[in-house]
Amino acid sequence: MIPHAASALCREYRNTLRLEVACDFSAVRTATLAIRDWLTEKGLPETDLSAWELALIEAANNAVKYVTPEGRQLPVIIEISCGDRNIEARITDHTAGFDWPDEVPLPEPEAEDGRGLFLIKSFTDQVAYFRHPCQNIMVLRRARPVAATEVSPEIGQLQSRLADAEAALTDMTAELASSYESLVALFRYSSELGAQTNVKDFSNRLLKDLMQIAEADGAVLRMVSTDGKKLETLLVFPDHGSLLLPPVALAEATASVEIGAARNRQDIWFGPEEPLAEEDPLRAVMATGSGICHAFYVADQLVGTATLGRRASDRPFTAAQVNLLHTFIDFLAIQIVNARLLDERTATRVTRRELEIAAEIQRSLLPAVVPACLPFELSAVCQSALQVGGDFYDIIPAGDGALLLVIADVMGKGVPAALFAAVLRSTIRSMPQLFDQPGELLATANRTLFPDLSRVDMFVTAQIACLNPRRQKIISASAGHCPLLVWQPDTPEAVALGHAGFPLGIEPMTRYVQIETDLPPSALVLLYTDGLSETRNATGEMLGEKKLIQLLAKTATHTSDTHAGKHYLLNRLEDYRDHAPLTDDQTFILIKHLA
Amino acid sequence: MNLAATSDGTLQVTGLDRLSASNCQDFKQQVQPHLAPNVRVIEIDCTSLRFVDSDGLGTLIAIHKRLTAHAGHLRLRQPLPVVRQLLQMLRFDEIFEITP
Numbered sequence: 001m002i003p004h005a006a007s008a009l010c011r012e013y014r015n016t017l018r019l020e021v022a023c024d025f026s027a028v029r030t031a032t033l034a035i036r037d038w039l040t041e042k043g044l045p046e047t048d049l050s051a052w053e054l055a056l057i058e059a060a061n062n063a064v065k066y067v068t069p070e071g072r073q074l075p076v077i078i079e080i081s082c083g084d085r086n087i088e089a090r091i092t093d094h095t096a097g098f099d100w101p102d103e104v105p106l107p108e109p110e111a112e113d114g115r116g117l118f119l120i121k122s123f124t125d126q127v128a129y130f131r132h133p134c135q136n137i138m139v140l141r142r143a144r145p146v147a148a149t150e151v152s153p154e155i156g157q158l159q160s161r162l163a164d165a166e167a168a169l170t171d172m173t174a175e176l177a178s179s180y181e182s183l184v185a186l187f188r189y190s191s192e193l194g195a196q197t198n199v200k201d202f203s204n205r206l207l208k209d210l211m212q213i214a215e216a217d218g219a220v221l222r223m224v225s226t227d228g229k230k231l232e233t234l235l236v237f238p239d240h241g242s243l244l245l246p247p248v249a250l251a252e253a254t255a256s257v258e259i260g261a262a263r264n265r266q267d268i269w270f271g272p273e274e275p276l277a278e279e280d281p282l283r284a285v286m287a288t289g290s291g292i293c294h295a296f297y298v299a300d301q302l303v304g305t306a307t308l309g310r311r312a313s314d315r316p317f318t319a320a321q322v323n324l325l326h327t328f329i330d331f332l333a334i335q336i337v338n339a340r341l342l343d344e345r346t347a348t349r350v351t352r353r354e355l356e357i358a359a360e361i362q363r364s365l366l367p368a369v370v371p372a373c374l375p376f377e378l379s380a381v382c383q384s385a386l387q388v389g390g391d392f393y394d395i396i397p398a399g400d401g402a403l404l405l406v407i408a409d410v411m412g413k414g415v416p417a418a419l420f421a422a423v424l425r426s427t428i429r430s431m432p433q434l435f436d437q438p439g440e441l442l443a444t445a446n447r448t449l450f451p452d453l454s455r456v457d458m459f460v461t462a463q464i465a466c467l468n469p470r471r472q473k474i475i476s477a478s479a480g481h482c483p484l485l486v487w488q489p490d491t492p493e494a495v496a497l498g499h500a501g502f503p504l505g506i507e508p509m510t511r512y513v514q515i516e517t518d519l520p521p522s523a524l525v526l527l528y529t530d531g532l533s534e535t536r537n538a539t540g541e542m543l544g545e546k547k548l549i550q551l552l553a554k555t556a557t558h559t560s561d562t563h564a565g566k567h568y569l570l571n572r573l574e575d576y577r578d579h580a581p582l583t584d585d586q587t588f589i590l591i592k593h594l595a
Numbered sequence: 596m597n598l599a600a601t602s603d604g605t606l607q608v609t610g611l612d613r614l615s616a617s618n619c620q621d622f623k624q625q626v627q628p629h630l631a632p633n634v635r636v637i638e639i640d641c642t643s644l645r646f647v648d649s650d651g652l653g654t655l656i657a658i659h660k661r662l663t664a665h666a667g668h669l670r671l672r673q674p675l676p677v678v679r680q681l682l683q684m685l686r687f688d689e690i691f692e693i694t695p
Contacts, residue, residue, distance in 0.1 A: 025615075025616040025617035026617045028617075029615060029616070029617040046677075050677045053646065054646075054648060054681075057615060057616075057648050058648060058649055061615075061616045061648065061649075061650065064616070065616075106685065106686070109656075109685070109686050109687065109689055109690050110656060110659075110660065110690065111656070112653040112656045112657050112660075113649070113650075113653045115649040115652060115653070115685060116649045118685075119648075119649055122684065
């Protein structure tokens with residue numbers, strides 16, 4: 001007979017009584033009295049009844065006293081099995097857990113607390129405490145006294161004892177076999193951890209092993225969807241096809257035990273006394289019998305739920321089988337996390353390769369050689385902070401010995417910036433008739449590119465200059481770009497020239513002002529992107545245009561040609577940032593009048 | 596549970612059937628108002644006390660300490676065998692007066 005216990009859910013199967021008790025002292029007290037009554041019916045003498053009553057109340061009181069805030073809503077589970085020779089109790093708590101001490105000394109007589117563990121140990125023969133991230137289980141065992149009538153046994157009693165011994169032996173053999181199978185399976189799974197394994201195949205094998213060892217005949221494995229909003233079916237045994245188990249939303253009010261287990265982080269048992277709700281999707285697989293649903297987490301994130309069922313039996317899973325479920329599913333969770341990390345690594349490799357290809361394309365857009373333009377000499381450089389940057393330059397023969405110089409900075413970095421750089425290059429090269437009119441060239445390029453740039457909210461700054469060796473002049477125009485820096489031998493400092501209009505892609509009808517500048521012998525000209533003037537030193541201070549102008553003057557006086565000048569500039573910029581890696585693209589064209 | 600003070604400074608507690616985590620706070624709250632300096636002895640009638648756990652025992656120790664602060668003590672009268680054995684096992688018979 002199942003005893004009545006207030007605030008407790010009782011379930012009895014053969015010689016096992018299971019109570020789920022509210023987490024408060026009164027409820028556990030009522031529950032221990034119910035267990036005492038149940039043990040009385042089993043014929044236990046008063047001494048043993050008192051011992052069990054005290055040991056159980058101490059264990060259960062600890063479960064109430066030290067419960068975690070989130071565990072307070074969960075029940076304390078007391079399960080007691082009455083064998084012929086031993087009585088075993090398992091108390092499941094939701095505390096932070098502790099390590100059972102090797103020695104449990106008696107506290108000093110005047111100490112007000114600290115006697116609980118001593119009493120548990122004193123009134124039982126064996127105590128074990130198993131810690132688990134979700135819950136802990138204390139196992140208490142005490143020998144059952146031999147009945148006085150067995151002192152002179154009759155034949156019938158001897159037969160009964162023999163049958164009991166055989167049953168015990170069978171149980172022990174089954175337990176040993178189960179432990180052996182579990183160990184073999186766990187070793188096999190351990191060898192697969194970290195390897196590239198298909199999660200569904202791995203889960204399939206693991207769930208089949210688990211069902212066999214835990215004597216289950218049904219199982220459902222659900223995983224959290226990639227958007228984290230629902231549980232999706234990964235596996236169902238027996239396999240009726242996943243269509244029978246539609247996804248369940250985690251946020252919705254539902255009668256699903258899977259959602260309940262996931263929300264409360266608590267195993268949920270079901271069976272004849274607490275059947276699955278009519279609308280629970282699990283009924284498609286486990287409409288009858290008994291089962292348990294376990295939600296599993298990694299790093300505090302819900303990963304999924306695993307449900308084991310005995311469709312043809314009301315026999316609940318034992319504590320050992322539940323531990324097995326937890327252990328196997330822990331392995332599965334680790335394997336799932338490993339698989340996700342491997343997927344991310346593969347995706348990163350693919351992205352890196354795509355960027356390498358884009359960088360190769362971008363490099364191919366830069367001029368292979370810088371054309372001659374005597375009496376001027378030119379050097380150029382384009383260094384990307386990322387594999388693919390937004391800077392680019394171009395040097396195009398413009399007829400009559402002239403060169404068209406283009407330097408541009410596309411907003412942003414990466415593949416999109418490189419693509420727009422390529423489009424700008426092609427657009428400019430398609431208008432050779434405007435090469436001697438940089439202002440008009442920029443205006444036309446702006447009108448052409450405006451629809452594409454504005455659609456993706458991007459813009460480009462650019463400086464275009466036509467270097468005319470015959471007239472020894474440079475004609476330039478700027479679309480929101482850094483000014484042209486010019487150093488001449490008869491001036492102490494270089495000067496910044498330019499009247500920047502809107503960048504390309506901002507205003508479709510922008511007009512760009514053209515500036516003509518004489519370049520006498522020894523003059524040095526720098527076309528650059530803001531990666532130069534915005535170079536930062538170790539304290540975060542920016543170089544700025546003024547210091548860049550001073551640096552250009554030093555370059556003019558310290559170097560004799562643009563090749564040496566280019567390296568001088570790059571080295572001084574590297575010194576300024578204290579040899580730290582580039583944080584922005586650095587692109588420039590250096591022009592020197594050699595005569 | 597009933598409490599009655601006698602003229603010789605003894606507070607008699609009767610009708611206590613258990614002392615455990617679920618009722619020891621109530622017990623302490625009922626006894627505390629009587630822990631005046633003129634109360635030298637608290638005598639608990641244990642003839643109906645059939646269950647005590649570690650929290651109940653801790654409560655008895657706390658009351659005993661309050662009494663010894665003004666030369667008083669705690670007396671447990673006629674505990675049932677199951678409670679008596681527990682008290683002896685925990686060496687409480689060395690600090691409380693336990694009457695047969």
